[in-house]
Amino acid sequence: MKREAPIELTPEEFRALGHRLVDDIAAFLGSLPGRKVTSGDQPSRIRSLLGTSSLPASGERPALLLAETQRLLFGHSLFNSHPKFFGYITAPAAPIGILGDLLASAANPNTGSFVLSPAATEIEAQTIRWIAELIGYPAECGGILVSGGNMANFICFLAARRAKTPWDIRTKGIGGDPRALRFYCSAEAHTWVQKAADLFGLGTDAIRWVPTDAGLRLDPAHLAAMIEEDRKNGHLPFMAVGTAGTVGTGAIDPLADIARICRDHDLWFHVDGAYGAPAAALPEAPPALRALGEADSIAVDPHKWLYAPLEVGCALVRRKDDLKSAFSYQPGYFRFQGDPGDEPTNFFELGMQNSRGFRALKVWLALRHVGREGYIRMIGDDIALARHLFACVKNEPELEAGTLGLSIATFRYVPAALPAEGAEAYLNTLNSTLCDELQRGGDAFVSNALLGGRFFLRACIVNFRTTEEDCEALPRIIVELGRKVDRRLRPH
């Protein structure tokens, strides 16, 4: 008997729906520059569009369903693929990656093990080697793709914890030794450090915050002293984190100094390169960034500066075995050994996931589509545009320039006349109101940074669609809105 599954589409139905969808997506991508960056909808508006009906009892026609869903998504989203999206370190989706995700779902390999995903596993392994090569890390390193920067940092954190604890932490846990684990980073490090310390049982007191210099870079002069002090107090320092491109201002910690201190004190040296690591590919890369080649592990985020569609992060470890020794269990129901001399990679043993999707394809396709040269050009252009934006800001009397690091520029609106008293507090209110209104209005999208308690606007360019004109328009948009907000907050 022929089975009729309600979820099945015939090849003819699939083709018609797919052609239509691809046509609509192409039109959407072409229409982006003319759209608002965001619809700025409140949650209640979206909820009312979705309605309150309960789970549909029976099915709907897929053509209508896809058309309606497009209206919802294209009409009520924030588009990080928009040329005037300067908000967070979030990239537009590389078009080849959009197609790659479709193809990956069609093949649908389970990349947990080699037998379940022969081509996909090797494509992932090659993608990892290519990412390492691009940023100047040894290509014979180990690695795994995960969902993003946080997860990549967690993988490296757990590899470090396993490698640097002299007892069997995987059976005894962190209580297997009376010494408390300690690790080091600056206060500019991303919040993954708190999550890791908390989730993996160390507690956030395990984080030792190293002071920063005037450029918001970790000050290595303090690092060695803090490690020695902790040892004297009976703690167990195990890792130091250098950030290659801080999320706030794009600062690069002095990676070579941190590497040396880690060597001298037998600590694991981890680099959070979620944002900045790909910039190490540039011939003119800052020397501090080059030193990421000395790290024991690195987190890279292909959904940032490699412009892959969400989600994909990448953890790299210098010694391949460090992932297996931190994560591998071999349950009896998995029989995934290969032939001697031709051992398969089974990614379930190298990280936290069991079943895994084919995240590598969109990254691998993009790396092949544009090559090293293409990335060097796009990343270089993003950095040059951030500089251009910063120069435009400096030419604008009502804007105060803040910081410029990698492709992040910070600045704030300062009206011609300020209140005689409480000027700083007023500027904070003014700029945070301005930021909220800009974010909802959709003419452009920026986020914010706090610089010594002062509220600055923050423009990040990790966007191959942003042009010089977009950068020149941004200060004008902000000044115009700033004047309006100032008049409303302080009627003259």
Ligand SMILES: *Cc1c(COP(=O)(O)O)cnc(C)c1O
């Ligand atoms: C973005 C970022 C992260 C987190 O990455 P996700 O992909 O958002 O999980 C961590 N560290 C730095 C420096 C980042 O820029």
